[in-house]
Amino acid sequence: MSDAKKIVLAEDNSTLSLLLKFRLEKEGYKLLIAVDGKEAIELIEQHDPELILTDIMMPFISGLEVISHVRNKLAKQTPIIVFSAAGQEEMVLKAFNLGANDFMGKPFSPNELVIRVKRLLR
C-alpha cells in the first residue's frame, strides 16, 4: 500500500468523496480527501500526489485556485482532472487555460473516472 500512487481528491460532497475513495482504493490508489480548496492545497504540498481530482466550486478556495496554485506557485505538472456541473462551461475553459488536463461533467460515471485516472497515470 505504501507504493500506491497518491491521489488528492478535493470535493465538498462527502458522499461522493467516500464513493470515489472506495472505488479508487479498490484499484490500488491511495486517496487523500479534502473538503475544500484550502485543505486540498495543504494535502498537495504535504504529500506531493501523482494526480489531483478537484471540483470547481468549493468553499474558501475554488478548484481554479487550486489548479493555479499547483501550476504557478508549486510549478508542478501533476495531472489534474476537474469536475464541473452543468452550466459551468466557462469555468472549464478557465481550468484548461490554467493547466487542467481533463474534465468530467457532473453527473459522471465513477467507472469512467477510473478509466481516465488510469490513462493519466500510465
Place this chain on the structure above:
Amino acid sequence: MKSYQYLIDYFENSPPIIQVVWVVCCVFLVSIVSLVLYLKFLRSKLRKDEKIVAKFQKEYESDLISYLYAGNEEEAISAEQQIIIDKLKICAADEFKRRIVVSTLLRLRNEISGEMAEAIQKLYFQSGLITYAFKKFKSNKWYVVAKGIRELTQLQVKEAHDKVMIFVNHPKKEIRKEVQLYLVTLFHFEGLKFLDLLETPLSEWDQIQLLEVLQRFDEQEIPDINPWLKSTNDSVVAFTLKLAKIYNQFEAKDTLLELLAHPQKKIRVEAIQVLCHLQVFEAKDVLKNKFGELSLEEQIAFFKLLENIFETGDEPFLLAHVNHENFEIKVSALKVLKILNFEKFKSLKENSAMPEYVKIVEFIEHN
C-alpha cells in the same frame, strides 16, 4: 437591605415621568436578557441538531457506499445488501431519519450516473422510501405534496407517472409546476403531453423553466405540436409558439397561419414573430391583405416579418408606408426599400421637405 430600601424610596419619591422611564428601562432589560437567553438556547439546540444530523448522515453515507459495493453478479440482492436494506427500512419509519436518508441518496444521485445511479434508485425502492413519497401525495398541505413530487423527480422515479399526473390541474400553482418539471425532466419531449390536459394557466416563469429543462437533452425531436397550437388554453398556445420558434417547427406552418386569426392579440403577434423566424412566405400575403384590420403591434410585427422575407413585388406596399406615423413601421419600410430599390429610397430624401424625415433616411442609408 438599606440600599434596597433607598432605591424603593427614590422610586416612590420620583416624579411620575421618571417612574415611567424606570419601568420602561426595566421592561427592556428583562426582555433583552430573556431574548439573549432564548437565542443562546436556540443556538445550542441548532448546533446539537446539526451534530445529530451529521452523525446520521455519516452513518447513512457509509451504509449507502457499502450497499453500492456489496452487490455481486450471482444474486439480485446480496446478504450484506439485505442487511442495509432492512436497516434503512427501519430508519425510514422515523421522519427525521428518513429525511437524512433521502438527502444522502440525493446528494450522491445528483452527482453520478450509470450503474451506480441506478443502484441508488433501486435502494430507494427496496428500502420502502418510495411509499413515504407517495404518502406525501395524500397530505392536505400543498408544500408536502410538492416536496413529494420533487423528491421523485430528483430520484428519477418514472414509475410514479400515473400518480403524479393526477395533480396536473391542481389549484395550487406550485404543485402544478412540480408536476410539469417531473414530466419534462423524466420523459423529455414526451412529457410535454401534459399540455393536452392542462386547463390552468402556464405562467411565463413556468414556461422558461420547462424550456430550460428541455434544452439539456441531446435528442431534439419534438412530438407533433399542432394539437397544442389549437389548444383552448392560451398559455399552452403561447408556450407552443416558443417551442415552434426554438425547435424550428416548420411542419406546423398551416396551424401557425391559422393563429393569425386567433381572438387573443398577444397570440397573433407571437404567431407573426414565429412565422417571421420560420420565413413562411404565405404569412406575408395573408397579413398584407388585411393590414388595415391589424392592431398596431401586429402591424409592427408584420413589418419585422417583411424585413426577413421581402420580394420585389412588395415595393408598392412599402412605398405606401414609408411615411407611416409609427416610427418602427416607417424605419422597417425604409430599410427594406433601401435593399429593393436604392434609387427610389434616395429620391425620398431628396423629395422630402421634413428635416426629421431626412435624418431618418440618412441614418438608414449609412447603416
